[in-house]
Amino acid sequence: MNLEELVIALNREFDVESFGKDPGFSRFIPAAYESTGFKWQEVFEKRYTELFNGLMIKGTPEVSKVFLAVFPTDEVLEYFIRTSTEGDLLFMHHSLLMECGDPNGEWGRGFVPIKEEFLNRIIDKKLSVYTVHEPLDFHRELGTSVAIQQSLGGRKIDGFLPGNNGEDLVFICEINEIGTDDLVTKLEKIFEIPYVDLEGKKHDRITKVAIVAGCGDKVDWMKEAEKRGVQAYITGEIHCHIDNDYGKRKYQQMMDYVSESNMSLIGVSHSASEYLVKKTLIRDWFHEKLKMETILVPQEKWWL
Numbered sequence: 001m002n003l004e005e006l007v008i009a010l011n012r013e014f015d016v017e018s019f020g021k022d023p024g025f026s027r028f029i030p031a032a033y034e035s036t037g038f039k040w041q042e043v044f045e046k047r048y049t050e051l052f053n054g055l056m057i058k059g060t061p062e063v064s065k066v067f068l069a070v071f072p073t074d075e076v077l078e079y080f081i082r083t084s085t086e087g088d089l090l091f092m093h094h095s096l097l098m099e100c101g102d103p104n105g106e107w108g109r110g111f112v113p114i115k116e117e118f119l120n121r122i123i124d125k126k127l128s129v130y131t132v133h134e135p136l137d138f139h140r141e142l143g144t145s146v147a148i149q150q151s152l153g154g155r156k157i158d159g160f161l162p163g164n165n166g167e168d169l170v171f172i173c174e175i176n177e178i179g180t181d182d183l184v185t186k187l188e189k190i191f192e193i194p195y196v197d198l199e200g201k202k203h204d205r206i207t208k209v210a211i212v213a214g215c216g217d218k219v220d221w222m223k224e225a226e227k228r229g230v231q232a233y234i235t236g237e238i239h240c241h242i243d244n245d246y247g248k249r250k251y252q253q254m255m256d257y258v259s260e261s262n263m264s265l266i267g268v269s270h271s272a273s274e275y276l277v278k279k280t281l282i283r284d285w286f287h288e289k290l291k292m293e294t295i296l297v298p299q300e301k302w303w304l
Helices: 003-013 025-034 046-051 074-083 116-124 144-151 180-191 219-227 245-258 270-290
Strands: 054-057 065-068 089-092 097-099 110-112 128-131 155-162 168-178 197-200 206-215 232-237 264-267 293-296
Touching: 003 054, 003 089, 003 128, 003 270, 025 110, 046 054, 054 116, 065 270, 074 116, 144 168, 144 206, 144 270, 155 219, 168 180, 168 219, 180 232, 180 264, 180 270, 197 245, 206 219, 206 270, 219 232, 219 245, 232 270, 270 293
Parallel strands: 065 089, 065 293, 089 128, 206 232, 232 264
Antiparallel strands: 054 128, 097 110, 155 168, 168 206, 197 264
C-alpha cells in the first residue's frame, strides 16, 4: 500500500488532527531526549513534532507489511529492523520506552528515549514509524480498554474521565460472576503474563469491574470506581515502580489507599495491557479494512 494513503487512513481512523497535541508525549519526548543531545525535531516528521501522534519517521513510498508493537524496546526495534523489508511500517502505541518497574523485580527508569543507533538504522533501511497514543486510548471501537472489556466478555454500563471525543478513559463493566483468584488466572491467560500485581481485598463474587489500560495507578480514579460499586479494578499498573522521588511518592500513596480499599486491585503490566488491542482489534482492522499483512511483535518481558 502507498505510505501516503496509509497515513491518511490511519489519521482519519484515529482522528489524529482533532485530538491536537498529545498532552503526555508533548512533554515526555522533549524531556527524554534533552539529556541525549539528539536532535529529534530534525529527524521526526514536522507534523509529528507538533502533534506527537501520527507518522514519526517516513520511509519509502510503498508499505508491504505493518509491524504491531507497544513500546520501542531494544528487542522490538531489533526485530523490526532485522526482519522488515524497505518501506515497512512499525505501528506503536508509545514513541518512548516506559519502564514502569517489575513488582517482582527491579524498579524502572521511567521514560527512556530510543537509542540513536536504532533510529539511524530505521532511517538507513528506509522504514517508517507511526505512533498513536491518546487517540488510541479513547477510540470508540479500537480502544485499548475496549479490547480488555471484550476479552472479559464485559458489558460497559458506566465510565468516567471522558476525552475530547466524549469517550471514557475508565470503563465500568458488568462481567459474569467470578472470584478474585479465578479472575487473576483468567487475566494471566488473556495477557500471556507470568503473574499480576495484586493488592487489596479478595472476593468470592465479582460482577462489576473497572477497566483502564496503561497506567491506572491513580488513587483518585480507584476511589471513584469504588464509589460506583466496583469490586475489582483492572489496569496495566496499580503501582508506580519508577525508581525516583516521584515513583516512591506514588507508591506510598497507593499503599496508604490499599489499607482502606475494599476492591481487588489487579495490574497486568502497562505494556501487556496495551498490547492486547494490537493482537486483536488493530490487527483485524488492518486485515479487514486495508487488506494489509501484519506482524505481531510482543515484548520478551512484559514487566519492565
